[in-house]
Amino acid sequence: MNTTSILLIDDHALFRSGIAMVLETGLENMRVFEAGTLQEALRLEGCDPALVLLDVQLQGVSGLExxxxxxxxxxxxxxxxxxxxxxxxxxxxxxxxxxxxFISKTEKAERMLELVRALLDDSDASTPSNLASNESNRPRLTPRQCEVLDLLCQGLSNKMIGRKLDLSEHTVRGHVQAMLATLRVSSRSEATYAARRLGLVR
Structure with missing residues (x-):
């Protein structure tokens, strides 16, 4: 059976070792390459990764750049x-x-494995939740949920969203939970990612 490769780029050796162990233990036929910097990663030979897990806080050139x-x-x-x-x-x-x-370092190992596995299993998945970006699969949000989602993606808290929309914080929280369920995500950061990929917000 073919071996799948993942390249992990992070300047914290302990974190790299821990994640490499999680991936190799939790996923079958997996080989993890490691690099401490972007330059080191680009010099790797014999590495053709299906996924690159990239930290943004790197020495020298940042991950995003x-x-x-x-x-x-x-x-x-x-x-x-x-x-x-x-x-x-x-x-x-x-x-x-x-x-x-996008995967948060605060995620539990099981959740990270779930996200990585989803990305490896479906090369056309637009989010870790396997939401397709075409119209037929686009999640249907209410007009109010769309307003809440737009403000959430701007980084506003529930309290600030409530002020903007003249809603109680409790009501906003309810809209946020319903929206997360509709998008099939579990956090505000995942909702933001899904919304951007699906074209639900600009």
Missing amino acids: GIGSLKRKWPLTRIVVVSAFDLPQAVIEAVEHGAAA
């Missing part, structure tokens, strides 16, 4: 940004730079 170089070296490889900074704006910037997905 290096996405273009990685795509030029491996045009068919999907770049997944992995960061502890999972605010909506960080997700938006990752998508705008060409990332195929």
Whole structure:
């Protein structure tokens, strides 16, 4: 059976080792290549990764700035940004730079495996939740949920969204939970990523 390769680029050796162990233990026929910098990754020989897990906080060239170089070296490889900074704006910037997905470093190992497995299993998946970006599969949100989603993607808290829309914070929370369920995501950062990929927000 063919072996699948993943390239992990992160300047924290302990984190790299831990994630490599999680991936190799949790996924079958998996080989993980490691690099501490973007330059080191680009010099790797014999590595043709299906996925690149890329930290954005790297020494020298930042992860986001290096996405273009990685795509030029491996045009068919999907770049997944992995960061502890999972605010909506960080997700938006990752998508705008060409990332195929965003994974927070705060995720549990099981959740990271689930996201990576989804990306490997479906090369056409537009989000880790396997939402297709065509009209027939586009999630249907209510007009109010669309308003809440737009403000959420701008990084506003539930309290600030409530002020903008003249709603109670409790009501906003209910809209957010319903919206997450409709988008089949579990966090605000994942909702932001899905919304950008599906064209639900500008």
